[in-house]
Amino acid sequence: MRPVRRFHSALASMTVALCIGAAKADSPIELPGSIRQGEMVIGRVPPGSQVLIGEREVRVADDGWFVFGAGRDSTGVQRVEAILPGGRRSSVEVEIEGREWRIERVDGLPQSTVTPDPVLAERIGREQARVIEARKRDDDRTDFLHGFIWPVEGRVSGVYGSQRILNGTPRNPHYGLDVAVPTGTPLKAPAAGVVIFADPDLYLTGGTLTIDHGHGISSTFIHLSRLDRKVGDRVEQGEIVGAVGATGRATGPHMHWGMNWFDVRLDPQLLLPTRP
Structure with missing residues (x-):
């Protein structure tokens, strides 16, 4: 898996961070070496390829860029599969890094407010x-x-990701x-x-x-x-x-x-x- 840019911006500029992945170095799928919960992930494949994130096919730009996201509670690894223009399939699995979330418990509230x-x-x-x-x-x-x-x-x-538990009931x-x-x-x-x-x-x-x-x-x-x-x-x-x-x-x-x-x-x- 070749490294891909991780995007951050300031006045429309992008800084480049090379992320070394544990997957095959000769893979045509360019991705960060790991994914954080809640992260927008940008990858690249040869133009004309198809990309599957798990079972979901995603749009691929004419120049090969694609994007997907990892949810707050995503865990384990994310499988990314590419079907190349000639029909050959290639896949990688990228580790999802866990994060700590701020949890607040509030008890004794009127139930009508919950x-x-x-x-x-x-x-x-x-x-x-x-x-x-x-x-x-x-x-x-x-x-x-x-x-x-x-x-x-x-x-x-x-x-992002913080949560309240009101009267013992977890809120979104x-x-x-x-x-x-x-x-x-x-x-x-x-x-x-x-x-x-x-x-x-x-x-x-x-x-x-x-x-x-x-x-x-x-x-x-x-x-x-x-x-x-x-x-x-x-x-x-x-x-x-x-x-x-x-x-x-x-x-x-x-x-x-x-x-x-x-x-x-x-x-x-x-x-x-x-x-x-």
């Missing part, structure tokens, strides 16, 4: 289904290849990156793409905007006080697409940025340059 009203639960489910449907988009654009930047500057107030993990900034702070597109979802008033997430970066990679921003772009708009990296807020069910103004590879939740912070 279990939503059935009518509200139905609305929440209906609204979230619309977002999930939008994330199924699979364009041939490769905007994800050009790196990601911080959408706002501020204090990180929430991290926090699938995103939170940055505490005032309401009205301009929000920049972290990478170029096309807006595939925009709604100013969802019950849980308030103002919600999703940008598709190609090949199933998307960024979703929630609790926005203003949406400056509509579905179908093309946006470039660094362009203002809205403003931070505290709409929906939020305790205070902050940027929440969630990333997906289709239905797999990813950690945006793994794609960003470390701040001083």
Whole structure:
């Protein structure tokens, strides 16, 4: 397995980290030597190849680039198989590195704050289904290849993978990156793409905007006080697409940025340059 670049960005630049894999050195599949839980993984195969991630066939760009994601709770190894232009098959297995997650237990809460009203639960489910449907988009654009930047500057107030256990009931993990900034702070597109979802008033997430970066990679921003772009708009990296807020069910103004590879939740912070 040949090494491939691991992408981090600063003002649309990419740094290169060579990752030595344990798989066959003569494999035509280029991948990092290991994968972290929550990571967006970029690989490359000879142009014209087909790629399977497990049992799932993924899109391959004309120049051979492909992308997939490892979920928060993925473990073991990820099998990647390529069917080369001549029909020969090649496969590698890449180790998935575990991470430690922040777990918080809170007991003694009124049960009404833990279990939503059935009518509200139905609305929440209906609204979230619309977002999930939008994330199924699979364009041939490769905007994800050009790196990601911080959408706002501020204090990180929430991290991917953390979880609360309320009155003994585990809640869904926090699938995103939170940055505490005032309401009205301009929000920049972290990478170029096309807006595939925009709604100013969802019950849980308030103002919600999703940008598709190609090949199933998307960024979703929630609790926005203003949406400056509509579905179908093309946006470039660094362009203002809205403003931070505290709409929906939020305790205070902050940027929440969630990333997906289709239905797999990813950690945006793994794609960003470390701040001083």
